[in-house]
Amino acid sequence: MRRSRGALLPPIRAVRVRRGDLYRTLRSAVLDGVLAPGERLPSTRQAAADYGVSRGMLEEVFAQLTDEGFLHRAVGRGTFVTSTMSRLSAPASRNRAQRAPVTASRRGARIAANAACREPERLRAFNAGVADTSEFPWKTWLRMQARAARELGRNALTFADPRGLPNLRAAIARYLAQFRGIRCHAGQVIVFNSSQQALNAISVLLLDRGDPVWIEDPCYLGARAAFTLAGAKITPVAVDDEGIRVDAGIRRSPRARLAYVTPTHQYPSGVALSLERRISLLEWAAQNKSWIVEDDYDGEFRYEGQPLTALHALDSHARVLYVGTLNKSMFVSLRLAYAVLPEGLVEPLANLRTQLDGFTPALQQMAMSLLMDEGHFSSHLRRMRSVYGTKRTALIESLAPLRRLGWSWAGNPAGMHLLVRHERGDYVRSVAASSGLELALLSAYRVAHRSDDGLLLRFGALDEATVRAGAAALVHAATSTIQRRKS
Numbered sequence: 439m440r441r442s443r444g445a446l447l448p449p450i451r452a453v454r455v456r457r458g459d460l461y462r463t464l465r466s467a468v469l470d471g472v473l474a475p476g477e478r479l480p481s482t483r484q485a486a487a488d489y490g491v492s493r494g495m496l497e498e499v500f501a502q503l504t505d506e507g508f509l510h511r512a513v514g515r516g517t518f519v520t521s522t523m524s525r526l527s528a529p530a531s532r533n534r535a536q537r538a539p540v541t542a543s544r545r546g547a548r549i550a551a552n553a554a555c556r557e558p559e560r561l562r563a564f565n566a567g568v569a570d571t572s573e574f575p576w577k578t579w580l581r582m583q584a585r586a587a588r589e590l591g592r593n594a595l596t597f598a599d600p601r602g603l604p605n606l607r608a609a610i611a612r613y614l615a616q617f618r619g620i621r622c623h624a625g626q627v628i629v630f631n632s633s634q635q636a637l638n639a640i641s642v643l644l645l646d647r648g649d650p651v652w653i654e655d656p657c658y659l660g661a662r663a664a665f666t667l668a669g670a671k672i673t674p675v676a677v678d679d680e681g682i683r684v685d686a687g688i689r690r691s692p693r694a695r696l697a698y699v700t701p702t703h704q705y706p707s708g709v710a711l712s713l714e715r716r717i718s719l720l721e722w723a724a725q726n727k728s729w730i731v732e733d734d735y736d737g738e739f740r741y742e743g744q745p746l747t748a749l750h751a752l753d754s755h756a757r758v759l760y761v762g763t764l765n766k767s768m769f770v771s772l773r774l775a776y777a778v779l780p781e782g783l784v785e786p787l788a789n790l791r792t793q794l795d796g797f798t799p800a801l802q803q804m805a806m807s808l809l810m811d812e813g814h815f816s817s818h819l820r821r822m823r824s825v826y827g828t829k830r831t832a833l834i835e836s837l838a839p840l841r842r843l844g845w846s847w848a849g850n851p852a853g854m855h856l857l858v859r860h861e862r863g864d865y866v867r868s869v870a871a872s873s874g875l876e877l878a879l880l881s882a883y884r885v886a887h888r889s890d891d892g893l894l895l896r897f898g899a900l901d902e903a904t905v906r907a908g909a910a911a912l913v914h915a916a917t918s919t920i921q922r923r924k925s
């Protein structure tokens with residue numbers, strides 16, 4: 439490009455220069471210092487000739503850059519790059535700044551150091567606690583989505599109710615009455631994107647900083663993270679073969695504001711909370727006006743007899759907040775979960791929800807409610823109960839040789855994971871390290887140190903052959919570790 443009376447403008451590689459290209463090129467040239475602060479630009483006539491565009495286009499672009507403060511125009515003298523641009527640092531140092539380490543707040547750094555809720559990128563034995571989607575009724579789901587879009591019409595495009603879509607709330611209430619023995623109505627149900635979000639919202643609403651909260655020890659790490667995020671004082675309460683030791687909780691922290699429990703299938707130990715303990719827990723909560731959060735994350739998947747009655751169904755003092763998820767029973771990217779609450783908590787939680795992320799997309803909720811109303815959800819659950827039950831049986835069969843080596847596991851025939859335990863913690867950790875499998879240690883879920891340990895086998899999304907092969911690898915590692923230690 440020819441130098442005229444004014445700066446040399448950068449070239450544009452385009453057959454036909456458009457207004458947007460010209461604007462972006464000149465703005466970048468100013469920001470990157472290619473056009474220096476204070477430098478004079480050629481006249482619009484000259485620049486238009488250089489770029490082969492109309493003078494009007496140049497006028498518009500200069501006017502916009504002037505309005506934005508990148509250029510200033512002095513009558514009779516010309517157009518200049520604003521001298522203030524010299525106060526912006528050079529592009530190289532701007533890029534360096536973007537890559538430099540950042541300092542979070544002390545609170546933020548503590549929270550962000552916890553990566554326990556991150557999911558693995560690749561599913562393998564045994565990190566796959568998520569739903570198996572191989573049998574998912576994809577075509578039916580597509581039909582429901584299309585129908586949902588038709589039924590909602592343009593309402594699908596606006597704000598949705600932060601409490602959840604009325605149809606889905608009603609479908610969930612019906613489902614819970616039928617399958618989990620929970621008596622509730624749609625007005626008590628609130629829809630969330632995940633149990634995690636429900637736990638976060640509940641803890642923000644009900645807890646002040648420093649309020650004592652019982653968590654099971656060992657505990658689901660997502661729940662522990664939610665209560666920690668809310669600033670609660672975590673009180674770990676030991677779990678034995680009958681579930682959480684309510685007596686120990688009362689001794690340690692009799693006036694806790696809240697107790698978090700997984701009564702149907704304790705996470706991660708797998709035990710069920712005994713009826714006696716359920717009653718003690720409910721009595722304590724009623725006397726003390728404490729809340730109980732019942733996380734029923736996989737209550738649908740019990741492989742012998744009927745699903746266990748939810749704790750919520752035994753509560754006559756409205757102290758139990760029931761949290762369930764469809765992300766486990768359908769598929770993890772569904773992003774639908776729910777809480778059943780005393781009516782008085784629904785509106786406050788809805789307000790809180792609007793301050794978190796607003797609401798759950800209506801289309802997804804509508805499709806789910808249609809799936810439930812038409813009976814496809816219960817058929818899917820029945821099918822999946824058999825799929826997971828078969829895998830669990832295969833796992834236990836393949837692990838049988840471990841029993842002779844002193845390993846044990848809970849008998850509760852439920853869920854998508856199995857915790858295998860051994861009283862020698864150092865041995866368990868060597869087995870995990872030498873197995874080549876992806877195994878979470880029980881000790882990672884514990885708060886109080888104990889000398890035994892265990893391995894969490896999450897098999898939900900694995901196929902049966904992978905489950906068997908993984909179990910065989912574990913048996914091999916457990917056997918050869920013992921042999922190595924003997925020799």
Ligand SMILES: Cc1ncc(COP(=O)(O)O)c(C=O)c1O
Pocket residue numbers: 567631632633634635658660700705733735763764765766774775
């Ligand atoms: C105890 C427990 N609660 C909740 C969840 C997760 O539910 P969501 O994906 O809806 O947060 C899980 C997932 O494994 C879990 O183990």
